[in-house]
Amino acid sequence: MCTYQTETIRVRGSGKGASGWFPVTDATVCFDHPVHALAEHTLNLDFLNPARGAGARVAVELDAASARRLATAILATLDATPPALLEGVAVDGPGVR
Amino acid sequence: MKEDLRAETIRIAGHGGDEIEAYLAEPLDSGRFGGVVVIHHMPGWDAGTKEITRKFAANGYLALCPNLYSREAPGASPDDAAAAARARGVVPDERLVGDVAGAVAVLKALPSSNAKVATIGYCSGGRQSFLAACRLPLDAAVDCYGAFVAAGPPPDVPLHVEPLLDMAGELSCPLLGLFGAEDRFPSPEETALLESVLQEHAKTFELHTFDGAGHAFFNTDRPSYRPEAAARGWELVWDFFGRYLSS
Numbered sequence: 080m081c082t083y084q085t086e087t088i089r090v091r092g093s094g095k096g097a098s099g100w101f102p103v104t105d106a107t108v109c110f111d112h113p114v115h116a117l118a119e120h121t122l123n124l125d126f127l128n129p130a131r132g133a134g135a136r137v138a139v140e141l142d143a144a145s146a147r148r149l150a151t152a153i154l155a156t157l158d159a160t161p162p163a164l165l166e167g168v169a170v171d172g173p174g175v176r
Numbered sequence: 177m178k179e180d181l182r183a184e185t186i187r188i189a190g191h192g193g194d195e196i197e198a199y200l201a202e203p204l205d206s207g208r209f210g211g212v213v214v215i216h217h218m219p220g221w222d223a224g225t226k227e228i229t230r231k232f233a234a235n236g237y238l239a240l241c242p243n244l245y246s247r248e249a250p251g252a253s254p255d256d257a258a259a260a261a262r263a264r265g266v267v268p269d270e271r272l273v274g275d276v277a278g279a280v281a282v283l284k285a286l287p288s289s290n291a292k293v294a295t296i297g298y299c300s301g302g303r304q305s306f307l308a309a310c311r312l313p314l315d316a317a318v319d320c321y322g323a324f325v326a327a328g329p330p331p332d333v334p335l336h337v338e339p340l341l342d343m344a345g346e347l348s349c350p351l352l353g354l355f356g357a358e359d360r361f362p363s364p365e366e367t368a369l370l371e372s373v374l375q376e377h378a379k380t381f382e383l384h385t386f387d388g389a390g391h392a393f394f395n396t397d398r399p400s401y402r403p404e405a406a407a408r409g410w411e412l413v414w415d416f417f418g419r420y421l422s423s
Contacts, residue, residue: 084335085263107263112299112392114219114255117399119391125259133249133256 085109094126094137101135104128113140122146180204181233183226188242188282191274196246198279199226201233208290210315210421211283213276214241215297215304217392220258221245224397225298235414237421238286242279244272266337267300269307276308290423294349296413297322299392303340309351310343316420318352318413321391323361326370344373350380352416354409356389356402384412 086108094103103126113121121140128135141149157165183201190196199221203209212232216225221243232239244267249257261267280293294316297305302322309317319325329335351374355367362370367383374381386393386405393402394409 084333085265087263107259109262111262112218114222114258119398119400123259125263127259127263129260133252133260136256136259138255138259 084111090126092126096135096137098134101128101131103137104130110143114138116140116142118142178205179234181230183230183233186282188240188278190242190246190278191271194247196275196278197221197243197250198282199229199241199243200282201230201239202286202288203233203236203238205236207288208423209236209238209288210290210417210423211238211240211280211286211293212417212421213279213283213293213295213308214239215272215276215295215301215308216241216244217297217299217301217395218258218262220254220261222254222258224395228298228394237417238283238289240279240283242275244275266335267304269304269338272304273308273311276304277312280312280314290421292316292421292423294318294417294421296320298394299323303337306347306351307340307343309349310340310346312348314349316349316352316417317347318354318416320354320394320409321356321359321362323366325362326366326373327362341370341373344370344379345377347374347377347379347381350416350420351382352412353381353383354412355383355385356391356393356405357385357387358390361391382412382416384409 088106090103090106092103093100105127107125109123110120124139126137181201181203186198186200187195188198214229229239229241245257245261249260283293284291292315295305295308296318298320302319303325305317306319306325324337325340328339357364371383389402389405392400393405395401
C-alpha cells in the first residue's frame with residue numbers, strides 16, 4: 080500500500096548528499112514503498128534542503144526493526160550526553176544557513 | 177515485428193496546460209499502431225517504468241509515460257522527485273486525469289497512431305488507470321494491483337484517497353485487472369467487490385488474480401517479483417491490447 084503518511088519536521092544541521100555537504104533544513108519520515116531497499120515497505124528518512132532543489136537530499140530506507148534501533152540509539156545517545164554539552168549548541172554557524 | 181524502437185524524453189502539455197516531462201517509445205516498423213499511456217507507480221518515473229514503456233514499443237505500440245511528479249521536482253532524478261512528491265501527499269485525481277488526457281492527445285497526434293489509446297498503471301498507477309478510464313474516452317485500460325479502487329484506506333490510515341466504485345458506471349472501455357492473491361491492498365475481497373460492481377453495470381472486463389503473488393509482482397528488480405505471475409500477466413496484456421487496440 081502507498082501510505083503517503085509523511086511526517087515533516089524542521090531541522091538544523093548538515094548532510095552529505097550526491098553533490099557533497101549541504102545545510103539541511105527539513106527532514107521527512109514515512110513508512111512506504113522504498114526505491115532501493117529490498118522490501119515492500121520501509122521506514123524512509125530523508126534529510127532535505129528544499130530551497131536547493133529536490134536533489135539536496137540524504138535518503139535512507141530501513142526495515143522497521145532497524146529504524147526502531149536507530150531511534151532508540153539516538154535518544155540513548157542524547158540522554159547519555161552531559162546536559163551542559165546540549166545547551167546552546169544549536170547549529171547556526173557559518174556554512175549552515 | 178522487428179522490435180526496433182526509438183525512445184526519448186519529450187515535453188507534453190498536462191493538466192491545466194502545464195508542461196511536463198514524458199518518456200515516449202515508438203516502434204520503428206512502418207504502419208499504424210495503438211497507443212498506451214503508461215502510468216508509473218508511486219516510486220516514480222523510474223528506470224523500471226521506462227523499461228516497461230520501451231517493452232510496449234518493442235511489441236508494436238506507441239507508448240508514452242508522463243512524469244506525474246514533474247511539477248514537484250522539475251529535472252530532478254526520479255527518486256528525488258518521488259520523495260518530494262510524497263512529502264506533498266497524493267497526486268490529485270483531477271491533475272492525474274489532465275496529465276493522462278494530455279498524454280492521450282500526444283499519442284493520437286503521432287503520424288503512426290491508429291487513433292486507439294489505452295492506459296496501464298501499476299500500484300498507485302493501477303488506481304489511476306481505472307480513474308482515467310472512467311473520466312476519459314479510452315479504448316482499453318489495465319489496472320495492475322491498484323489499491324483503493326473498490327475500498328478506501330483502512331480507518332487507522334489518514335490517507336486522503338477516495339475509492340472509485342461510484343464512478344464504475346462511467347467506465348469508458350474494456351478493463352483488464354491483474355492482481356496478486358496475497359496482496360492486501362487491494363485484497364482479493366476488494367477485487368471481488370470490483371467484479372460485482374462491474375457486472376452490475378454490464379461492463380466488459382476481465383480480472384485475474386494470481387496465486388503465489390502479492391503486490392508489485394511485475395517489478396523485476398524487487399523481492400515482490402513473481403516470474404510466473406508476471407509472465408502470464410504480460411501474455412494477458414498482449415492478448416487484451418491485441419483485441420482492443422488493433423487497427
